[in-house]
Amino acid sequence: MSALKHVKLITDGSCLGNPGPGGWACILRYGKHARELYGSEKHTTNNRMELTAAIRGLAALQERCHVEIVTDSEYLKNGITRWIQNWKRRGWLTAEKKPVLNRELWEELDRLAAQHDTHWSWTKGHANHADNNRCDELAQRAAREQIASG
Numbered sequence: 038m039s040a041l042k043h044v045k046l047i048t049d050g051s052c053l054g055n056p057g058p059g060g061w062a063c064i065l066r067y068g069k070h071a072r073e074l075y076g077s078e079k080h081t082t083n084n085r086m087e088l089t090a091a092i093r094g095l096a097a098l099q100e101r102c103h104v105e106i107v108t109d110s111e112y113l114k115n116g117i118t119r120w121i122q123n124w125k126r127r128g129w130l131t132a133e134k135k136p137v138l139n140r141e142l143w144e145e146l147d148r149l150a151a152q153h154d155t156h157w158s159w160t161k162g163h164a165n166h167a168d169n170n171r172c173d174e175l176a177q178r179a180a181r182e183q184i185a186s187g
Contacts, residue, residue, distance in 0.1 A: 041154060044098065044105070046104050047063060047166075048062070048110075048113070049169060049173045050087035051083065051176035051179070058077065059082065059180050060075065060076070061087070061089040061090035063075075063093060074186050075178075076179055087113045091117075092145050098153065102153050104154065104155045104156070105158065106157050107158050107169065108159060108160070109159065110159075111159060114159045117146060121143060
């Protein structure tokens with residue numbers, strides 16, 4: 038059995054107005070290779086774009102990998118590493134007994150993350166993380182121009 042490939046996935050989401058036009062972006066790094074993905078939605082929220090960036094990045098992987106996911110969204114990181122198990126146990130209700138927002142995206146992210154060996158880490162946004170800054174740039178551009186990578 039061969040060892041899993043080590044992939045780094047850097048993600049970011051952006052929204053103009055929140056809700057408003059949104060953009061998401063991610064960078065996949067494997068060895069010397071890098072792939073940038075980005076896209077947009079006409080009317081969305083920042084949190085939905087953060088989730089979408091991680092979903093699209095994980096969905097782009099063709100085989101099971103060890104994936105280090107770097108995000109500047111505490112909502113995304115805490116949601117997938119801390120809150121999701123309780124949400125599922127409570128039938129997708131929050132601690133306040135309200136429906137979990139963006140449930141369909143959380144379910145998709147949970148399904149995709151389970152296909153890989155994932156490790157989640159947080160980085161400060163708009164700081165010294167070059168790939169996070171690039172994702173921010175791509176997500177904002179996608180939101181403004183309503184574009185997507187091919």
